[in-house]
Amino acid sequence: MxxxxxxxxxxxxxxxxxxxxxxxxxxxxxxxxxxxxxxxxxxxxxxxxxxxxxxxxxxxxxxxxxxxxxxxxxxxxxxxxxxxxxxxxxxxxxxxxxVVAGVSESFDVDFRPTDDTPRYQIQSLSLPLASKALGRTDESWLLQVAVNLRIIESHFAIGENRQIEALELNHLQMDIKLRKVQIDALYLAKCIPSIVNPSGSVLITVEAKQGNQRILTEQIARQVKAAFESTSNDLIVPTAIAAIKGKGMYVVEFKSVHRADIATFDVPIFHREAMFVLQPSVQGI
Structure with missing residues (x-):
């Protein structure tokens, strides 16, 4: 059409x-x-x-x-x-x-790395050559590379303006299909307990996109709501990753969402971004 x-x-x-x-x-x-x-x-x-x-x-x-x-x-x-x-x-x-006056339309919001985006070099030598030879441009390959190279772990360990100071961060599952939404990957961070987060647990949702696709805030919002419905966690940090062909992996981190605020939560708010440059480059990324 x-x-x-x-x-x-x-x-x-x-x-x-x-x-x-x-x-x-x-x-x-x-x-x-x-x-x-x-x-x-x-x-x-x-x-x-x-x-x-x-x-x-x-x-x-x-x-x-x-x-x-x-x-x-x-x-x-x-x-x-x-x-x-x-x-x-x-x-x-x-x-x-x-349309809400003063608020950008969801169609216009397009997260892309700029010259000001922090860049970090990440090794890719630990990926087997046999896997690299099968590299594609789909989300499954992007997630596989991200998990194997610890991209999300690196993002939350380095850089400025970090929301959480994780003591430990573990990948839980990929391709979590819920009734109305799919979460591409799910991580759990363990932090020092605090007044705002007594358990010290922080759930991290990940949405994966190909380089020619837009990161959709309304889709990420649905993932956050679904994650709260399916778990007992009180704090979630939504993220998205996109493969920028020939450059690496772009990570967008949104502001954390508390379970107590879910009734008024509609759109995730941008917090920070980072570009992870794979050395050497990987096919499909």
């Missing part, structure tokens, strides 16, 4: 839900049925040539992951005060959410 066709479909759905007299939507969440009905209408009456047998749940995912997300979203919808956010589970595809 071309960009222009996706734009037309979104406009069609929005127009059906929007009441111009009140400036409100009858509902904000868009279902797979809404999407399929809109595709069919656009083909029959607007000259579109949209495949009707494609997976509806990939519709918004394909938009938000790409760097051109802001261009695909209809200007007409944005001007009326609504942007889109991926919503999954229970037959849902995405939701129209109000």
């Amino acid at each position: 071309s960009k222009s066709q996706k734009t037309i479909v979104i406009e069609r759905i929005f127009n059906l839900l929007y009441d111009p007299s009140t400036g409100k939507l009858s509902r904000r969440v868009v279902t797979a049925k809404d999407l399929e009905d809109a595709k069919r209408y656009c083909n029959d009456f607007l000259g579109a040539t949209i495949k009707l047998d494609s997976n509806p749940y990939n519709f918004m995912k394909d938009i938000v992951r790409g760097t051109g997300a802001a261009k695909i979203w209809p200007d007409s919808v944005r001007q009326l005060g609504f942007i889109g956010e991926q919503r999954t589970g229970d037959g849902n595809v995405f939701a129209f959410v109000p």
Whole structure:
């Protein structure tokens, strides 16, 4: 489906839900049925040539992951005060959410290393040559390299402005599939107990992205909420890693989230970043 066709479909759905007299939507969440009905209408009456047998749940995912997300979203919808956010589970595809004055749209937030990003060299000689020869560009390979080279451990051990002073940090699991979200990797840090963290335990969630994909704050927020629902930990530090081809691994760390604040938690707040340069370089990273 071309960009222009996706734009037309979104406009069609929005127009059906929007009441111009009140400036409100009858509902904000868009279902797979809404999407399929809109595709069919656009083909029959607007000259579109949209495949009707494609997976509806990939519709918004394909938009938000790409760097051109802001261009695909209809200007007409944005001007009326609504942007889109991926919503999954229970037959849902995405939701129209109000634009908040002074806050960057989720489509515009794009975490990328800059000249000011701290850079650290990390050895890759410990990776077997046989593994390197099979290097790919997918998230599984990125995570495998990150775990084997202790990228997350290095990030929390060095650099300035560290949120936690970990005494020990262990990788727990990869590809944790929960009902509405997947956490790519999970770590547990042991710190000195304090008033704000009596147990001294800090859960670290990791979202992995290919270099051409955007780090999505709403996706990370869902991971944090799901992690709280599935564990007894009181403190979580969300992170994301991305492979920057030919350069290394980019790590973004967000501010920690306390269980007591989860009711008002919607979007993770950036805390710090780092670029880990692999020496020698690794295929696919």
